[in-house]
Amino acid sequence: MIKVGVAGYGVIGQRLADGVALQKDMELVGVADVSPTLAVRALKEKGMPYNLYNALPGNETLFAEAGIPVSGTLEELVQKVDIMLDATSAGVGAKNKEIYAKYNKKAIFQGGEKNSVADVFFHGYANYEKGIDKQFLKLTSCNTTGLIRAVDCLDREVGVEKVAITIIRRVADPGDYHRGLTNALQVEKAPSHQALDLMTIMPHVNATGILVHTPVTHGHIISVVATTKKKINKAETLSFFRKHPRIRVVSLSEGFLGNASLFRYARDLGNPRGDMYEIAVWEDSVVESGNDIMFVINIPQEAVVIPENMDAIRAATSMQTDKAAGVAATNNYLGLGKWLKK
Known part of the structure; x- marks a missing residue:
């Protein structure tokens, strides 16, 4: 079971967390954000289905005042996982990379980061093989x-x-x-x-x-x-x-x-x-x-990259070293292609 963390619980991060939670062969350890945003407040109101970590040391009082339980820091989350999905604002992921590298963890960055942040510019269908066992991958926009x-x-x-x-x-x-x-x-x-x-x-x-x-x-x-x-x-x-x-x-x-x-x-x-x-x-x-x-x-810009992120986890961690098997697993767990059977 591959353990996954998500940094940044915004438009993409929320959907990445949900996508990982749907993968039967992955475990979502937690999500991290810097403040009690509306998305984080909604997470609390839903009963905290995901453990939340504070991504910005010093902001503990903001979460406490909002009554939102925090399970630790981003650095502590990183130590608990096999791979991080970084969905933070452009430029923040490059800084977070230092933490991932410190603990020799794999990470996947989103389209807003510069290509230089990663070993491979990745797409699940077009170049899955190039992402196999790499430490840092970057997704396309x-x-x-x-x-x-x-x-x-x-x-x-x-x-x-x-x-x-x-x-x-x-x-x-x-x-x-x-x-x-x-x-x-x-x-x-x-x-x-x-x-x-x-x-x-x-x-x-x-x-x-x-x-x-x-x-x-x-x-x-x-x-x-x-x-x-x-x-x-x-x-x-x-x-x-x-x-x-x-x-x-x-x-x-x-x-x-x-x-x-x-x-x-x-x-x-x-x-x-x-x-x-x-x-x-x-x-x-x-x-x-x-x-x-x-x-x-x-x-559909808010969710279209989620399947390719799941593919990236599979490639980087060598869950499936065959592209057909990797994308098929992602499609199955996300329910993709159901309309083809109707």
Whole structure:
């Protein structure tokens, strides 16, 4: 049984903790945060299902005043685990790495950290083997994670030479106020980091992309134009996607009109927080353009990286040294691909 700790109990950290708790071959030892945030207060109100550790020495009185029990410090949590999932703010993970290294523990960092923090820039499907038995792994961002899933899916079937992407990016997570109230679209300088990151993970694919920030909070939309080594039609493309347990094919006729439809559907399914681990491909968006194939995917930014984090634990700790076995275990425990059997 692999023992896991989570540093940072925010948007991603909460979901990482839940994801680990669902893995029957892992034990969640505890989570760490710096103050009694709303997420931590909710944890208390739910009866403290996870042990909480104080990540910032000197903040003990803040937790005590809020009546929130603390099981120790972050450093004490690190000593109790085999591997840490670090979901702290960008830059904090690099500092925490010193603690992980001090006790010779493995750790997985999220997309906000610099690539230099880790031994391997990791994706469960695209380069699982490179993460096996490594001490420090770094995950791709939410957009890059979902994008690689789709591109890797086609690449393994027919080979992909290049992709050109347009990302319509949500401006902030639900409940965030620091971005302000906006009524505008903002274009970033090309190429987007997601395209560059894809090439880091999949160096044989030539990728470029444009990113546009939009004043919404539920999910990103990515338009992909892929040049495949073997020309494929719409039916073939959809058949490939429909076999993938982390890709859901949806259509406008079913009522999936956009990102909000998918979020609402996840809530109607009873998913905690309305989370979706899978990306969605709109059947109606798949178009043949000369030798290229074009499609549109939805990225549920709050939860999409959770499966790949579970894959990373499996690879780094050598729980499964075979990619197929590793991702299959993650999919099974997270309930991914259930819709394929309906």
